[in-house]
Amino acid sequence: xxxxxxxxxxxxxxxxxxxxxxxxxxxxxxxxxxxxxxxxxxxxxxxxxxxxxxxxxxxxxxxxxxxxxxxxxxxxxxxxxxxxxxxxxxxxxxxxxxxxxxxxxxxxxxxxxxxxxxxxxxxxxxxxxxxxxxxxxxxxxxxxxxxxxxxxxxxxxxxxxxxxxxxxxxxxxxxxxxxxxxxxxxxxxxxxxxxxxxxxxxxxxxxxxxxxxxxxxxxxxxxxxxxxxxxxxxxxxxxxxxxxxxxxxxxxxxxxxxxxxxxxxxxxxxxxxxxxxxxxxxxxxxxxxxxxxxxxxxxxxxxxxxxxxxxxxxxxxxxxxxxxxxxxxxxxxxxxxxxxxxxxxxxxxxxxxxxxxxxxxxxxxxxxxxxxxxxxxxxxxxxxxxxxxxxxxxxxxxxxxxxxxxxxxxxxxxxxxxxxxxxxxxxxxxxxxxxxxxxxxxxxxxxxx
Amino acid sequence: xxxxxxxxxxxxxxxxxxxxxxxxxxxxxxxxxxxxxxxxxxxxxxxxxxxxxxxxxxxxxxxxxxxxxxxxxxxxxxxxxxxxxxxxxxxxxxxxxxxxxxxxxxxxxxxxxxxxxxxxxxxxxxxxxxxxxxxxxxxxxxxxxxxxxxxxxxxxxxxxxxxxxxxxxxxxxxxxxxxxxxxxxxxxxxxxxxxxxxxxxxxxxxxxxxxxxxxxxxxxxxxxxxxxxxxxxxxxxxxxxxxxxxxxxxxxxxxxxxxxxxxxxxxxxxxxxxxxxxxxxxxxxxxxxxxxxxxxxxxxxxxxxxxxxxxxxxxxxxxxxxxxxxxxxxxxxxxxxxxxxxxxxxxxxxxxxxxxxxxxxxxxxxxxxxxxxxxxxxxxxxxxxxxxxxxxxxxxxxxxxxxxxxxxxxx
Numbered sequence: 001x002x003x004x005x006x007x008x009x010x011x012x013x014x015x016x017x018x019x020x021x022x023x024x025x026x027x028x029x030x031x032x033x034x035x036x037x038x039x040x041x042x043x044x045x046x047x048x049x050x051x052x053x054x055x056x057x058x059x060x061x062x063x064x065x066x067x068x069x070x071x072x073x074x075x076x077x078x079x080x081x082x083x084x085x086x087x088x089x090x091x092x093x094x095x096x097x098x099x100x101x102x103x104x105x106x107x108x109x110x111x112x113x114x115x116x117x118x119x120x121x122x123x124x125x126x127x128x129x130x131x132x133x134x135x136x137x138x139x140x141x142x143x144x145x146x147x148x149x150x151x152x153x154x155x156x157x158x159x160x161x162x163x164x165x166x167x168x169x170x171x172x173x174x175x176x177x178x179x180x181x182x183x184x185x186x187x188x189x190x191x192x193x194x195x196x197x198x199x200x201x202x203x204x205x206x207x208x209x210x211x212x213x214x215x216x217x218x219x220x221x222x223x224x225x226x227x228x229x230x231x232x233x234x235x236x237x238x239x240x241x242x243x244x245x246x247x248x249x250x251x252x253x254x255x256x257x258x259x260x261x262x263x264x265x266x267x268x269x270x271x272x273x274x275x276x277x278x279x280x281x282x283x284x285x286x287x288x289x290x291x292x293x294x295x296x297x298x299x300x301x302x303x304x305x306x307x308x309x310x311x312x313x314x315x316x317x318x319x320x321x322x323x324x325x326x327x328x329x330x331x332x333x334x335x336x337x338x339x340x341x342x343x344x345x346x347x348x349x350x351x352x353x354x355x356x357x358x359x360x361x362x363x364x365x366x367x368x369x370x371x372x373x374x375x376x377x378x379x380x381x382x383x384x385x386x387x388x389x390x391x392x393x394x395x396x397x398x399x400x401x402x403x404x405x406x407x408x409x410x411x412x413x414x415x416x417x418x419x420x421x422x423x424x425x426x427x428x429x430x431x432x433x434x435x436x437x438x439x440x441x442x443x444x445x446x447x448x449x
Numbered sequence: 450x451x452x453x454x455x456x457x458x459x460x461x462x463x464x465x466x467x468x469x470x471x472x473x474x475x476x477x478x479x480x481x482x483x484x485x486x487x488x489x490x491x492x493x494x495x496x497x498x499x500x501x502x503x504x505x506x507x508x509x510x511x512x513x514x515x516x517x518x519x520x521x522x523x524x525x526x527x528x529x530x531x532x533x534x535x536x537x538x539x540x541x542x543x544x545x546x547x548x549x550x551x552x553x554x555x556x557x558x559x560x561x562x563x564x565x566x567x568x569x570x571x572x573x574x575x576x577x578x579x580x581x582x583x584x585x586x587x588x589x590x591x592x593x594x595x596x597x598x599x600x601x602x603x604x605x606x607x608x609x610x611x612x613x614x615x616x617x618x619x620x621x622x623x624x625x626x627x628x629x630x631x632x633x634x635x636x637x638x639x640x641x642x643x644x645x646x647x648x649x650x651x652x653x654x655x656x657x658x659x660x661x662x663x664x665x666x667x668x669x670x671x672x673x674x675x676x677x678x679x680x681x682x683x684x685x686x687x688x689x690x691x692x693x694x695x696x697x698x699x700x701x702x703x704x705x706x707x708x709x710x711x712x713x714x715x716x717x718x719x720x721x722x723x724x725x726x727x728x729x730x731x732x733x734x735x736x737x738x739x740x741x742x743x744x745x746x747x748x749x750x751x752x753x754x755x756x757x758x759x760x761x762x763x764x765x766x767x768x769x770x771x772x773x774x775x776x777x778x779x780x781x782x783x784x785x786x787x788x789x790x791x792x793x794x795x796x797x798x799x800x801x802x803x804x805x806x807x808x809x810x811x812x813x814x815x816x817x818x819x820x821x822x823x824x825x826x827x828x829x830x831x832x833x834x835x836x837x838x839x840x841x842x843x844x845x846x847x848x849x850x851x852x853x854x855x856x857x858x859x860x
Contacts (some may be wrong), residue, residue: 082620085620086619086620086623087623088623182504183504186526190526255617256617256689258617262842263512264511264512264614264616264617264845265841265842265845266841267510267511409619410619410620411620411683412617412618413617413687413689413690413693414616414617414618414689415689416693416840416842416843417526417842418840419692
């Protein structure tokens with residue numbers, strides 16, 4: 001036993017990782033083989049009979065995985081854009097223009113000590129970040145990213161979204177209560193008051209839109225907005241869109257409504273006592289939430305994955321290349337076109353700049369060639385598959401709103417708690433009701449039954 | 450539940466701070482002194498009413514401007530009462546000065562308020578000069594005014610940034626830091642230091658104007674007004690900022706007098722008291738400038754008065770550069786100073802108010818007694834009047850608007 005401990009102690013980190021991971025993988029693989037051999041047929045039959053289960057597992061996994069790069073990009077945007085607004089340089093060390101710094105942040109919180117204070121309710125303290133994170137991720141399940149690219153198309157999609165994202169306040173309250181810290185408690189109670197107050201104008205502001213759309217399915221709402229950008233609901237529901245944007249800012253706890261983590265007042269609010277990956281979950285959930293809220297605004301009011309223009313059918317380009325029809329020519333094309341194109345792209349740099357050695361020109365030619373091919377492949381994909389085009393438009397619009405949130409954070413100070421509540425109840429709620437009333441009246445006038 | 454006096458459980462873990470004890474039942478540190486209350490006020494404060502709680506703000510809190518600790522008694526988020534606990538940054542500056550000779554003690558005065566070092570030196574130097582009956586050359590006086598007015602702009606621009614930061618704005622502090630850095634660099638060219646300038650000397654200043662300082666100053670002055678204006682648009686035209694500041698922490702004239710408030714905080718309450726005009730010193734009688742005042746006395750007024758003062762300081766700097774006389778920058782003085790026994794007092798108008806020093810000499814080469822009056826310390830007492838009744842968020846804003854520097858408070 002002692003010898004084993006000593007050997008383990010002498011191993012390098014890589015060795016430890018190897019000697020931990022390889023046996024586990026071996027056991028798992030053997031288990032899988034045994035499972036397939038023993039019970040392969042019934043499992044496949046069961047899955048074939050319950051395709052919804054497969055679909056759910058795949059969608060949940062995909063949504064969980066996809067949330068990571070989205071959140072990392074938003075973290076980087078927040079660091080870099082606010083830095084540029086502050087006339088700082090911002091992250092510039094890890095990766096090109098510091099773009100991998102958020103990955104490093106993620107690794108950092110993983111490696112930190114997972115501390116919980118004396119007197120904290122350990123179980124609730126641990127469950128709180130998970131509750132917040134899950135609430136956010138579950139909201140992402142109904143977001144339509146592109147035609148045919150969504151987790152689930154529910155008939156009550158919007159209702160599901162509000163119900164699920166509203167759960168995050170439970171997690172914040174749990175965190176505030178279990179931390180055994182008065183700052184955390186104040187932060188948790190603030191978040192409860194804020195999120196519940198803003199839930200009402202948030203929900204009421206889209207009722208007018210639901211009257212117009214006649215459905216709660218987010219996918220159908222997007223399909224209704226196809227065509228030119230004038231068909232987007234923001235032009236029929238400008239007041240609703242404005243109220244929704246403001247209330248969504250408060251829901252996502254973003255500046256100027258970030259009272260739950262107001263560092264100049266209550267240190268870090270509900271997250272004061274958190275460290276390590278438990279804090280990482282809060283941090284992560286916040287940024288995923290920003291994306292989800294932006295995505296929902298885009299879905300409801302800005303046409304979702306629809307392009308802002310609709311080409312007439314006559315202009316449509318139908319590119320169909322059948323590689324098989326080229327025969328042996330394909331081989332020659334693959335062999336000859338890249339070097340020729342690289343040389344052609346490198347030639348002007350070599351000829352026009354006398355100080356440039358030939359190998360540098362070749363490198364430039366190679367990079368340009370790859371960019372060109374990449375652009376061509378992307379363009380082809382955009383034209384050929386509607387989901388590529390849809391995803392591109394959806395992400396572009398969503399990140400435009402993410403930029404707006406970051407911009408607000410860089411510019412605005414924080415409101416006070418009584419101003420926050422007063423604004424919700426005295427201004428947003430009546431405005432939302434007015435919007436609903438006007439929409440209903442207009443519908444009655446335009447489409448009398 | 451009725452208000453019951455706190456029962457002290459047996460203390461198990463001795464804390465470093467005698468005013469904090471470990472609650473044996475919960476394991477929490479409660480900010481309650483372990484000794485029986487010594488005064489009426491203490492027993493009243495440390496007795497919790499119905500639904501109230503203590504919260505220990507500082508000494509490590511993001512917005513207490515250093516190491517100030519305030520024990521707040523809260524009802525929900527409302528501040529009911531507060532007990533500031535000072536002394537975390539006490540360095541015994543007065544005692545240090547009494548054990549150093551006259552030249553040496555100027556260096557100890559510097560780090561009192563590290564944002565406005567020159568103003569901490571000046572009253573001490575003036576008092577020493579009164580004791581020694583020294584005539585300061587006019588060029589030295591002009592250089593002193595020039596350098597201190599730059600320091601005033603530095604201090605005020607940092608105030609603007611901190612004020613915004615305490616209200617949750619992230620960007621203005623960095624714009625302020627740009628201004629501060631420009632001025633710190635040019636003062637470094639003049640004095641050799643960026644933070645603790647240690648520039649004034651008994652009978653003059655340490656060094657003459659040099660080319661780098663003047664070129665940096667000219668470069669900055671040519672765009673200072675527009676740059677400061679454009680930075681301020683971010684705040685002055687921001688509805689959230691103005692709405693939070695207006696009517697917050699109103700300090701009326703009588704309370705201001707009672708609390709011995711001076712400087713911009715007093716002028717924001719409508720009293721045009723400025724030591725540069727009321728008790729003229731140096732060359733201020735020859736210079737033209739206005740005393741900006743506001744009548745509201747709230748946080749917004751305190752903020753706007755400081756902005757107006759920046760503009761007046763720019764005016765003074767212009768006049769200094771125009772009228773700068775030639776001549777020596779130091780009076781002729783022996784290396785070892787032995788003033789005759791006596792007392793002297795001098796006060797100057799700093800960015801926070803009245804900075805003054807009172808010196809007693811016993812005829813040796815060291816001051817017998819050195820008393821330093823610092824506006825931060827005096828202003829901090831008015832938080833007891835201003836904070837109760839506000840929310841926590843506003844309480845922090847009120848404190849920021851008084852602009853205390855903890856180095857000056859704890860001395």
